[in-house]
Amino acid sequence: MTPCTAKKTFQAAAEARAQLVVQLKDNQPTLLQQAQALSATGKPIMTETSVTRGRNRHETRIVAVFEPVWGGDETEWKPLVKQVIQVTRNVLQRSAKTGLWSSSAEVAYYLASAPLIAPQLAAIRNHWHIENKLHYTRDVTFQEDNSRIRTNPGIFARLRSFAYNILRCNKTDSFNQTRFAAALGNLNALRHWILS
Known part of the structure; x- marks a missing residue:
């Protein structure tokens, strides 16, 4: 989704009074850099940690929610984005062949059109389920x-x-x-x- 498309989507969600959560990707470099800077310097209003274990895999997921702080008060994103969400996934995976553990870390950023509560943040995990189950299969x-x-x-x-x-x-x-x-x-x- 390009920045222009994302803005139109957020505007449509605001008009429909719908809640929207959109992942920031590399094709939105300005917004992504602002979200990264916010998470590096700002204090989260809420954090939630969950751990998943199973089948030689240990995943720790940390969700941090921030109030958006934009560069100027006149920014066009200010009325549209109510929260910035940072999801950090740290995964330990054990190789059955060697018995050694390997680690990987991934950080993703999301914009929300309305303040979210903890149960709604589970939708982000469902997004990864869809990404892994459908899109990965179609791509590979x-x-x-x-x-x-x-x-x-x-x-x-x-x-x-x-x-x-x-x-x-x-x-x-x-x-x-x-x-x-x-x-x-x-x-x-x-x-x-x-x-x-």
């Missing part, structure tokens, strides 16, 4: 980002979505293997969904 298994289709790309995006939904409905163990089997003519991969 269906190689959507590598697509060179320039004529009617929306049609092929819908076909990939259709194939993804069939595989998800069948509760397949491996998208790659089931997709490969279907490509070889083994339509049993699709039969359950088509007949039900």
Whole structure:
């Protein structure tokens, strides 16, 4: 989402009296830098820490919520953004092969159009679930980002979505293997969904 699109989205949410949470990315460098500066110098109004363990993985998630402080009072974002949210994920992952632990850290920033309370912050975790389950599968298994289709790309995006939904409905163990089997003519991969 470009800054211009983000601003229009926030304006539409304000007009509809809807709550909106948008992740800041690299294509919004000014807003992202302002959020980073705010989290480095400001004091959060709320923090929440959660720990998830399981299957050789230990994840600590720290959510910090800040009141937005913009450079000037006349900024166009002031009436639209009510909170800036910083999510820090520290992950320890144990390799079953070597037994060694590796660590990774990731920081993401979000803008909220209304003050959020702790249960609503769980929506951010659901965003990662969608990102990992849907978008990662489409990018890796269906190689959507590598697509060179320039004529009617929306049609092929819908076909990939259709194939993804069939595989998800069948509760397949491996998208790659089931997709490969279907490509070889083994339509049993699709039969359950088509007949039900």
